Amino acid sequence: xxxxxxxxxxxxxxxxxxxxxxxxxxxxxxxxxxxxxxxxxxxxxxxxxxxxxxxxxxxxxxxxxxxxxxxxxxxxxxxxxxxxxxxxxxxxxxxxxxxxxxxxxxxxxxxxxxxxxxxxxxxxxxxxxxxxxxxxxxxxxxxxxxxxxxxxxxxxxxxxxxxxxxxxxxxxxxxxxxxxxxxxxxxxxxxxxxxxxxxxxxxxxxxxxxxxxxxxxxxxxxx
Numbered sequence: 139x140x141x142x143x144x145x146x147x148x149x150x151x152x153x154x155x156x157x158x159x160x161x162x163x164x165x166x167x168x169x170x171x172x173x174x175x176x177x178x179x180x181x182x183x184x185x186x187x188x189x190x191x192x193x194x195x196x197x198x199x200x201x202x203x204x205x206x207x208x209x210x211x212x213x214x215x216x217x218x219x220x221x222x223x224x225x226x227x228x229x230x231x232x233x234x235x236x237x238x239x240x241x242x243x244x245x246x247x248x249x250x251x252x253x254x255x256x257x258x259x260x261x262x263x264x265x266x267x268x269x270x271x272x273x274x275x276x277x278x279x280x281x282x283x284x285x286x287x288x289x290x291x292x293x294x295x296x297x298x299x300x301x302x303x304x305x306x307x308x309x310x311x312x313x314x315x316x317x318x319x320x321x322x323x324x325x326x327x328x329x330x331x332x333x334x335x336x337x338x339x340x341x342x343x344x345x346x347x348x349x350x351x352x353x354x355x356x357x358x359x360x361x
Contacts, residue, residue, distance in 0.1 A: 226342040230354060233332040233344060237361035239289065240352045242328030245269060245309045252294040254311050255327030257358055261286045262315035262322040269294065270310045277304050285315075289327065289358045327358055 239255040246252060256265070265285050269278040277298050282290075298304045315322040330346035337343075343351050 226354065227335060227337050230335045230342050230344055233357075233360065234335065236332050237329055238332055238344075238346060238357045239291070239327040239329055239359040239361075240346055240349060240356055241325055241358075242330075242349055243311050243326045244328045244349070245294070245311045246329070247294070247296050247304060247306055247309060249306060251296050252309070253291060253329055254294065255289060255291045255329065255359065256311075256313045256315075257289045257325045257327060258285055258287050258315055259323040260317065262317050262324075264317075265290075265313065265315045265324070267292060268312040268314075270312070272308065272310075274310075277309065291327075291359070329361075 245254045254267070256267075258265070261284070263284045265282040267278075267280050267282060268276060270276050278294060279299060282292055296304050296306075311326045311328075313324045313326045315324040328349060330349040332344050333347050334345040335342065336345060336351060341353055343353055344357070345351055
Protein backbone atom coordinates (compact mmCIF):
# COMPACT_ATOMS: atom_id res chain seq x y z
CA UNK A 139 0.00 0.00 0.00
CA UNK A 140 2.84 2.35 0.85
CA UNK A 141 4.32 1.83 -2.60
CA UNK A 142 1.01 2.55 -4.34
CA UNK A 143 0.55 5.74 -2.32
CA UNK A 144 4.08 6.89 -3.16
CA UNK A 145 3.45 6.32 -6.87
CA UNK A 146 0.24 8.29 -6.62
CA UNK A 147 2.15 11.16 -5.06
CA UNK A 148 4.63 11.07 -7.90
CA UNK A 149 1.79 11.17 -10.43
CA UNK A 150 0.26 14.13 -8.59
CA UNK A 151 3.60 15.98 -8.78
CA UNK A 152 3.79 15.29 -12.49
CA UNK A 153 0.23 16.49 -13.00
CA UNK A 154 1.06 19.74 -11.23
CA UNK A 155 4.14 20.23 -13.36
CA UNK A 156 2.12 19.63 -16.51
CA UNK A 157 -0.47 22.33 -15.74
CA UNK A 158 -0.83 25.17 -18.20
CA UNK A 159 0.84 28.30 -16.83
CA UNK A 160 0.88 31.90 -18.01
CA UNK A 161 2.95 32.84 -21.06
CA UNK A 162 6.43 32.87 -19.52
CA UNK A 163 6.12 29.57 -17.63
CA UNK A 164 4.55 27.94 -20.70
CA UNK A 165 7.52 28.91 -22.86
CA UNK A 166 9.43 25.83 -21.70
CA UNK A 167 11.45 23.89 -24.19
CA UNK A 168 9.54 21.17 -26.08
CA UNK A 169 12.04 18.64 -24.76
CA UNK A 170 10.73 19.14 -21.21
CA UNK A 171 7.15 18.56 -22.34
CA UNK A 172 8.12 15.35 -24.09
CA UNK A 173 10.04 14.22 -21.03
CA UNK A 174 7.04 14.72 -18.75
CA UNK A 175 4.74 12.94 -21.20
CA UNK A 176 7.04 9.94 -21.41
CA UNK A 177 7.50 9.79 -17.64
CA UNK A 178 3.76 10.04 -17.02
CA UNK A 179 3.10 7.26 -19.54
CA UNK A 180 5.75 5.14 -17.88
CA UNK A 181 4.07 5.57 -14.49
CA UNK A 182 0.62 4.76 -15.83
CA UNK A 183 1.78 1.58 -17.56
CA UNK A 184 4.17 0.28 -14.96
CA UNK A 185 3.80 -3.18 -13.46
CA UNK A 186 1.68 -2.81 -10.27
CA UNK A 187 3.66 -5.67 -8.70
CA UNK A 188 6.97 -4.00 -9.51
CA UNK A 189 6.34 -0.21 -9.49
CA UNK A 190 8.96 2.36 -10.21
CA UNK A 191 10.98 3.33 -7.17
CA UNK A 192 10.24 6.81 -5.85
CA UNK A 193 13.95 7.56 -5.85
CA UNK A 194 13.99 6.98 -9.61
CA UNK A 195 11.08 9.35 -10.13
CA UNK A 196 12.65 12.00 -7.92
CA UNK A 197 15.98 11.62 -9.74
CA UNK A 198 14.39 12.07 -13.15
CA UNK A 199 12.38 15.08 -11.97
CA UNK A 200 15.56 16.59 -10.55
CA UNK A 201 17.29 16.11 -13.90
CA UNK A 202 14.61 17.92 -15.87
CA UNK A 203 14.53 20.64 -13.22
CA UNK A 204 18.29 21.07 -13.62
CA UNK A 205 17.97 21.32 -17.40
CA UNK A 206 15.24 23.93 -17.01
CA UNK A 207 17.39 25.87 -14.54
CA UNK A 208 20.34 25.86 -16.94
CA UNK A 209 18.13 27.10 -19.77
CA UNK A 210 16.81 29.93 -17.62
CA UNK A 211 20.36 30.80 -16.51
CA UNK A 212 21.56 30.91 -20.12
CA UNK A 213 18.69 33.20 -21.04
CA UNK A 214 19.49 35.50 -18.12
CA UNK A 215 23.21 35.59 -18.99
CA UNK A 216 22.41 36.39 -22.62
CA UNK A 217 20.24 39.27 -21.45
CA UNK A 218 23.01 40.56 -19.17
CA UNK A 219 25.58 40.37 -21.97
CA UNK A 220 23.28 42.27 -24.32
CA UNK A 221 22.72 44.92 -21.66
CA UNK A 222 26.46 45.25 -21.04
CA UNK A 223 27.11 45.64 -24.77
CA UNK A 224 24.57 48.47 -24.91
CA UNK A 225 26.35 50.19 -22.01
CA UNK A 226 29.75 49.67 -23.66
CA UNK A 227 28.43 51.11 -26.93
CA UNK A 228 27.18 54.25 -25.20
CA UNK A 229 30.50 54.71 -23.41
CA UNK A 230 32.50 54.02 -26.55
CA UNK A 231 30.48 56.61 -28.48
CA UNK A 232 32.18 59.28 -26.36
CA UNK A 233 35.51 58.26 -27.93
CA UNK A 234 34.55 59.37 -31.45
CA UNK A 235 36.90 62.14 -32.51
CA UNK A 236 39.36 61.44 -29.66
CA UNK A 237 42.98 60.49 -30.14
CA UNK A 238 43.95 57.06 -28.79
CA UNK A 239 47.04 54.90 -28.59
CA UNK A 240 46.62 51.35 -29.89
CA UNK A 241 49.13 48.58 -30.67
CA UNK A 242 51.02 49.49 -33.83
CA UNK A 243 54.45 50.53 -35.05
CA UNK A 244 53.47 53.46 -37.21
CA UNK A 245 54.65 57.01 -36.46
CA UNK A 246 53.44 60.06 -38.38
CA UNK A 247 55.83 63.03 -38.57
CA UNK A 248 54.19 66.41 -39.18
CA UNK A 249 55.59 69.94 -39.29
CA UNK A 250 55.04 70.09 -35.52
CA UNK A 251 56.81 66.80 -34.84
CA UNK A 252 55.62 63.28 -33.97
CA UNK A 253 53.99 61.67 -30.95
CA UNK A 254 54.50 57.98 -30.26
CA UNK A 255 54.00 55.54 -27.42
CA UNK A 256 54.99 52.21 -25.95
CA UNK A 257 53.87 49.79 -23.28
CA UNK A 258 56.15 47.91 -20.89
CA UNK A 259 55.09 44.69 -19.17
CA UNK A 260 57.66 45.37 -16.43
CA UNK A 261 59.96 48.14 -15.33
CA UNK A 262 63.06 48.79 -17.47
CA UNK A 263 66.26 50.76 -16.84
CA UNK A 264 66.76 51.37 -20.55
CA UNK A 265 64.24 51.93 -23.33
CA UNK A 266 65.56 52.44 -26.86
CA UNK A 267 63.45 53.92 -29.65
CA UNK A 268 64.51 53.41 -33.26
CA UNK A 269 62.73 55.18 -36.12
CA UNK A 270 63.11 53.86 -39.67
CA UNK A 271 61.72 55.00 -43.00
CA UNK A 272 59.62 52.99 -45.46
CA UNK A 273 62.80 51.35 -46.80
CA UNK A 274 63.92 50.19 -43.36
CA UNK A 275 66.74 52.74 -43.16
CA UNK A 276 67.40 54.07 -39.67
CA UNK A 277 66.51 57.76 -39.39
CA UNK A 278 66.58 58.39 -35.66
CA UNK A 279 67.51 56.53 -32.48
CA UNK A 280 67.41 57.52 -28.83
CA UNK A 281 67.64 56.08 -25.33
CA UNK A 282 64.65 57.23 -23.24
CA UNK A 283 66.19 55.94 -20.03
CA UNK A 284 64.37 54.14 -17.20
CA UNK A 285 60.58 53.69 -17.18
CA UNK A 286 58.12 51.86 -14.96
CA UNK A 287 55.74 49.19 -16.21
CA UNK A 288 52.75 50.62 -18.06
CA UNK A 289 51.98 52.93 -20.97
CA UNK A 290 54.25 55.84 -21.88
CA UNK A 291 54.49 58.42 -24.65
CA UNK A 292 57.42 60.15 -26.35
CA UNK A 293 57.87 63.02 -28.79
CA UNK A 294 60.21 63.41 -31.75
CA UNK A 295 60.86 66.84 -33.16
CA UNK A 296 61.77 65.39 -36.56
CA UNK A 297 65.50 65.86 -36.32
CA UNK A 298 67.38 62.90 -37.79
CA UNK A 299 70.42 61.32 -36.18
CA UNK A 300 72.75 63.30 -38.46
CA UNK A 301 71.14 66.57 -37.36
CA UNK A 302 69.17 67.22 -40.55
CA UNK A 303 65.38 67.55 -40.55
CA UNK A 304 63.58 64.35 -41.56
CA UNK A 305 60.94 64.54 -44.27
CA UNK A 306 57.32 64.85 -43.16
CA UNK A 307 55.54 61.51 -43.58
CA UNK A 308 55.10 58.01 -42.21
CA UNK A 309 57.77 56.13 -40.29
CA UNK A 310 58.13 52.87 -38.38
CA UNK A 311 59.02 52.60 -34.67
CA UNK A 312 60.89 49.77 -32.97
CA UNK A 313 61.02 49.57 -29.17
CA UNK A 314 63.54 47.56 -27.17
CA UNK A 315 63.63 47.57 -23.38
CA UNK A 316 65.98 45.94 -20.89
CA UNK A 317 66.45 45.63 -17.15
CA UNK A 318 70.13 44.95 -16.65
CA UNK A 319 70.96 42.07 -18.97
CA UNK A 320 67.35 40.91 -19.23
CA UNK A 321 65.00 41.88 -22.02
CA UNK A 322 61.69 43.42 -21.00
CA UNK A 323 58.58 42.69 -23.06
CA UNK A 324 57.43 45.86 -24.82
CA UNK A 325 54.80 46.90 -27.35
CA UNK A 326 54.97 49.88 -29.68
CA UNK A 327 51.84 52.03 -29.68
CA UNK A 328 50.47 54.07 -32.56
CA UNK A 329 48.41 57.25 -32.34
CA UNK A 330 45.12 57.41 -34.22
CA UNK A 331 41.71 59.05 -34.08
CA UNK A 332 38.52 57.14 -33.33
CA UNK A 333 36.20 57.56 -36.30
CA UNK A 334 33.29 55.24 -35.47
CA UNK A 335 31.91 52.61 -33.11
CA UNK A 336 31.08 49.09 -34.27
CA UNK A 337 28.73 46.89 -32.27
CA UNK A 338 29.47 43.27 -33.11
CA UNK A 339 27.74 40.06 -31.98
CA UNK A 340 30.06 39.59 -29.01
CA UNK A 341 31.79 42.92 -28.38
CA UNK A 342 31.84 46.63 -29.05
CA UNK A 343 34.77 47.65 -31.26
CA UNK A 344 36.16 50.98 -32.42
CA UNK A 345 37.34 52.05 -35.85
CA UNK A 346 40.56 54.02 -35.40
CA UNK A 347 40.81 55.85 -38.71
CA UNK A 348 42.92 53.99 -41.25
CA UNK A 349 44.65 51.98 -38.52
CA UNK A 350 41.79 49.49 -38.42
CA UNK A 351 39.30 48.05 -35.95
CA UNK A 352 40.27 47.51 -32.31
CA UNK A 353 38.55 46.17 -29.22
CA UNK A 354 38.00 48.55 -26.33
CA UNK A 355 40.57 46.81 -24.13
CA UNK A 356 43.22 47.33 -26.85
CA UNK A 357 43.07 51.09 -26.34
CA UNK A 358 46.02 51.84 -24.07
CA UNK A 359 45.62 55.59 -23.67
CA UNK A 360 43.06 58.25 -24.57
CA UNK A 361 44.14 61.81 -25.33
